[in-house]
Amino acid sequence: MLFVGDDWAEAHHDIEIQDETGRRLVRRRLPEGVTGMAELHGLIADHLGDGDEPSSVVVGIETDRGPWVGALVTAGYQVYAINPLSAARYRERHVTSRAKSDAGDAKVLADLVRTDRANHRPIAGDSELAExxxxxxxxxxxxxxxxxxxxxxxxxxxxxxxxxxxxxxxxxxxxxxxxxxxxxxxxxxxxxxxxxxxxxxxxxxxxxxxxxxxxxxxxxxxxxxxxxxxxxxxxxxxxxxxxxxxxxxxxxxxxxxxxxxxxxxCFDQHPDAKVMLSQPGLGPVLAARVLAEFGDDPTRYADAKGRKNYAGTAPITRASGTRRVVLARVAVNKRLRDALYLQAFAALNASPGARASYDAHRARGATHHQALRTLANRLVGILHGCLRHHTPYDEATAWPNQTTDQKIAA
Missing domain, CATH: 1.10.287 (Helix Hairpins)
Structure with missing residues (x-):
């Protein structure tokens, strides 16, 4: 396998290619655009075996969008979008002097995808319509x-x-x-x-x-x-x-x-549009925002927990010794988080089950924002199940406990 670190800038890309042992094979600065991409394909081809597939090339880059990234994905490479904060922390593991350069960042990214890619997410293969x-x-x-x-x-x-x-x-x-x-x-x-x-x-x-x-x-x-x-x-x-x-x-x-x-x-043409619009609190604009930020790659989220973590609705726990605190996530996709928060607020009037869940959290002492975040987290889990089975939202299925309580009360 080959491991490529790509430190991108507006006008150029610093590239480092390593083999499986971490030995540097190539270090080069390539221009942005078609010329640079052609040179990169040529450098990779020079070091690939005759029977190797493009999927044996793993690329680490600090962005998940743009024509350059699209060309890498189209070529069949495994492309990992590395959070710049994660790359900075990885650099500090090996460089205590705080020295930094573009070529050094390319090496960091190549090392990261070679040794630690299991803890990072490959770029999702969203459809052209979702993009x-x-x-x-x-x-x-x-x-x-x-x-x-x-x-x-x-x-x-x-x-x-x-x-x-x-x-x-x-x-x-x-x-x-x-x-x-x-x-x-x-x-x-x-x-x-x-x-x-x-x-x-x-x-x-x-x-x-x-x-x-x-x-x-x-x-x-x-x-x-x-x-x-x-x-x-x-x-x-x-x-x-x-x-x-x-x-x-x-x-x-x-x-x-x-x-x-x-x-x-554009949103109406998407096959998931009807499922999204069936969710409580989602209208055409808000549903389109949620679909846009989640993407439509069916393999992107392994389970509902993964989708909740990406959405930023799932809380995080900070525990040390006898101290344990549960907090809201800060490092999130803010566009998605805001859209889901608005959905939760709108769902209070659209779904009796959502309203009952919100009221129950408020009765236990949660603030308005805490209760809405918890409700948004639950709605993300419901959305994940609906999308996985391609089934519209059903109030009785989504909130079975509330429905049973209502029948007993009646």
């Missing part, structure tokens, strides 16, 4: 985060010179009403000059259909209320800032809607 869902789901979430950042910036700007707008659109600065009105009235002077009819027209163009007159009157009264004023030139400068931020937020809203449509279309 597409992942790209769209992460893009959708990134755009939502960007919209929230821009809304916070708009709020900070309005606080400086236009507090009446914050009263008119409290908590809804990224909403269609706020964007429609602030587009035509970005300063206090223009806001006070708005008539009810013009506000109604702006709201109608933005898509509001109900309570137009009442909402327009509320906005008009708020914008005409007394407020501390900034100097005219300063207010005009801030007004230009508001116009720019409103334009950015409007564009983000449009793009979020378009990406969400593409995400829904």
């Amino acid at each position: 597409a869902v992942k790209v769209l789901a992460r893009t959708h979430q990134n755009l939502i985060w960007s919209r929230q950042r821009q809304a916070n910036l708009l709020r900070s700007t309005l606080r400086e010179f236009y507090p009446a707008a914050l009263v008119a659109f409290s908590g809804e600065l990224a909403g269609r009403d706020a964007l429609a009105v602030l587009e035509i009235a970005p300063t206090p002077a223009r806001g006070r000059g708005l008539s009810t009819a013009r506000i109604v027209s702006a709201l109608r163009r933005a898509g509001r259909q109900r309570n137009l007159d009442r909402r327009a009157a509320e906005i008009r009264d708020a914008l005409r209320s007394d407020q501390l004023a900034a100097a005219p030139l300063v207010a005009d400068a801030y007004g230009h800032t508001v116009v720019a931020l409103v334009a950015v937020l409007a564009t983000l809203a449009t793009q979020i809607e378009q990406v969400e449509g593409e995400l829904g279309s």
Whole structure:
């Protein structure tokens, strides 16, 4: 077998190839892209036997995505995505001086997959459709985060010179009403000059259909209320800032809607979509996020415990001597953890069994967040069973104890 350590950077890859004894066969810096990949295949071929298969090549690299990693997996190599923290700790086992170099990191990765790969996870073979869902789901979430950042910036700007707008659109600065009105009235002077009819027209163009007159009157009264004023030139400068931020937020809203449509279309084509959507608390967007972060390789998780550990919902235990503490995991896939937390919260109203489980943990003294994490852990186990058997969620099967208790009570 051959063991390859690949320390990647944006423009190049430092490569070290070792044999089964740890003897260095090749150390080279390769360029990123097709040329570098061709050189790597050639170096590996020079040291493979005539009858050896590509699967006899084990590659360690500190990432699990990108075209370079995809090319390694397609070639048939065993590719291990090593957590950078694990690689750093492995380096400290052998180098106490804290010396570090790209070539040295490549050696560390080659040594790690040669001696310790049983304790690490090979890159999963997710389908092309699952990868597409992942790209769209992460893009959708990134755009939502960007919209929230821009809304916070708009709020900070309005606080400086236009507090009446914050009263008119409290908590809804990224909403269609706020964007429609602030587009035509970005300063206090223009806001006070708005008539009810013009506000109604702006709201109608933005898509509001109900309570137009009442909402327009509320906005008009708020914008005409007394407020501390900034100097005219300063207010005009801030007004230009508001116009720019409103334009950015409007564009983000449009793009979020378009990406969400593409995400829904792509997710609906996946064979696991119906199973995911049958789970309590999972709608189209949240289910797509969960599928994207879990992947769809059926061999990726050996059992429900492995899926829970990857999800970050399973707690960890720190024990030393007489001291034993159970804690929530910190080093996790945060996108997946947040999606499962939201699922657990939504499941409280969608599943009587989930609600009973949450209430039972709260009665035993757990906090709201602790009870939700425990519920999320249970829901991950249920999801694992449904996906393994390709069976939709069933309330009675998922929560047999709660169902029996309800029948007895009835």
